[in-house]
Amino acid sequence: MKNSYQYKIKPTPLQVEKIDKTLEMLRCQYNYLLAQRFDWYEMNRCPIDRCPLICHIRELKEQPNYYNQKASLTKLKVDKPWYKEIHFQVLQEVPKKVELAFDRWLKGDVNAKKSGRPRFKGKGQYKTFTYSQFKRHHFAANKITLSKIGNVKVIVNRPIPDGSDIKTVSVTKKADGYYVSLSLDDKTVLIIKPDFDANNIVGIDVGLIDFYVASDNTRIAAPKHLRKAERKLKSAQRRVSRRKKGFNRRRKAIKQLGIKHKKVADTRKDFHFKTAKSLLDKYDAVAVEKLNIKGLSKTRLAKSINDAGWGQFISILTVKAAKCATGEYPRGHFRENAGLKVVAVNSNGTSQECSSCGQKVKKLLSQRIHNFPNCQVSLCRDLNASLNIKARGTHALKAQSMSSQKSR
Structure with a gap:
């Protein structure tokens, strides 16, 4: 099972200078390799969609790809010796990023969804570099050894699980400092809780007024972290706009604005983790809706939906529930639920169907009470939806257990 841990690091002033210099050189190389791709694209594409039967076709130039751009890094270190200060693994990640961005624009991802035209990165916009291979012994106690940078102090707020290998290490510059992200390969096996009870299930209906309404009639009000911090964010943004470009005062104002935005994001994430834990401590299974959050984010409610962070919450809930357990925990105790x-x-139809009889009761979004005289049901619209979600989740769990029994 793959997992990732993030720690804050405390580099010395000399190490900070090396990290910043590395990021700036990688940014320049990224822009150079991206410009090569654009030159090839413009010189070889034809703006005319039809031509005579007999015409001259000019010879096509060799297309830049990951391999020939990676091979050019050897010549780069000869022409520009200061690039020798960067570890070769870090430098080889740049052509990979360029190829990924360019292919998403021309070919699309696995679902054939294309991204926009890649942009050149301005100063300070390249924030992460990665070591693609890393040995576990280079991270010991509260020190991590980063090649060409040195031994950097790490704030270890949680230990790395036993039996896991460190595959890659990424160094990221954020508004409030520097962080390392460790990509772990956990070799322990995913197992189901021994006393797992499929009937101990809850359905949750996420919303904007209440963050969620559960089928047991418990609800949590939407915290609205961005809305509450909006006044301070606007003040910080005005301070940035008043500063002159290119001056230190503007850079300081931008840093303060970034810190305030990061605080909002961290507060939201902390709320999601605590909410997910409270649900998983109480229930063995949680039923949620498959929401098209990307589509909903294009509506008038986009700001409130992004502030709620439904996607991040469901992702955290899923990961926490599926965390692998190891034999080191006695009597079926599991690591993090x-x-x-x-x-x-x-x-589809969770709000319109009656949770008692299953018949559809059409109602507008403004109608917050579900009334159905036929079966004499009157309850909150969101509670009715959560009961329907629970019923569908129970049915899905039974179908999964039956299919697993047949496969045996």
């Missing part, structure tokens, strides 16, 4: 399940169900 491991061995539980999160079931995603179809969201």
Whole structure:
């Protein structure tokens, strides 16, 4: 199972200078390799969609790709010796990023969805570099050894699980300092909780007024972290706009604005983790809706939806439930609610169907109470939806257990 841990690092002033210099050189190389791709594209594409039967076709130039651009890095270190100060693995990640950005523009991702035209990165916009291979012994106690940078102090707020290997290490510059992200390969096996009870399930309906309403009639009000911090953010943004470009005062104002935005994001993430834990401590399975959050983010409610962070919450909930357990925990104790399940169900009609009889009761979004005289049901619209989600989740769990029994 793949996992990632992030730690804050405390580099010395000399190490900070090396990290910043590395990021700036990588930014220049990224822009250079991206310009090569654009030159090839402009010189070889034809703006005319039809031509005579007999015409001259000019010879096509060799297309830049990951391999020939990576091979050019050897000549780069000869022409520009200061690039020798960067570890070769870090430098080889740049052509990979360029190829990924260019292919997403021309070919699209695995779902054939294309991204926009890649942009050149301005000063300070290249923020991460990666060591693609890393040995576990280079991270010991509260020190991490980064090649060409040195031994850097790490604030270890949680230990790395036993039995996991460090595959890659990424160094990231953020508004409030520097961080390392460790990509781990956990070799322990995913297992189901021994006393897992499929009937101990809850359905949750996420919203904007209440962050979620559960089928047990518990609800948590939406915290609205961005809305509460909006006044301070606007003040910090005005301070940036008043400063002159290119001056230190503007750079300081931009840094303060970034710190305030990061605080909002960190507060939201902390809320999501605590909310997910409270659900998984109480229930063995959680049923959620499959939401098209990307599509909803293009509506008038985009700001409130992004502030709620439904996607991040469901992702955290799923990961926490599926955390692998190891034999070092006695009597079935699991690391971070491991061995539980999160079931995603179809969201179509959960608000319109009656949770008592299953018949559709059409209502507008402004109608917050579900009334159905036929079966004498009157309850909150969101509670009705969460009961429908729970019923669909229970059905999905039963179908999964039956299919697993047949496969045996």
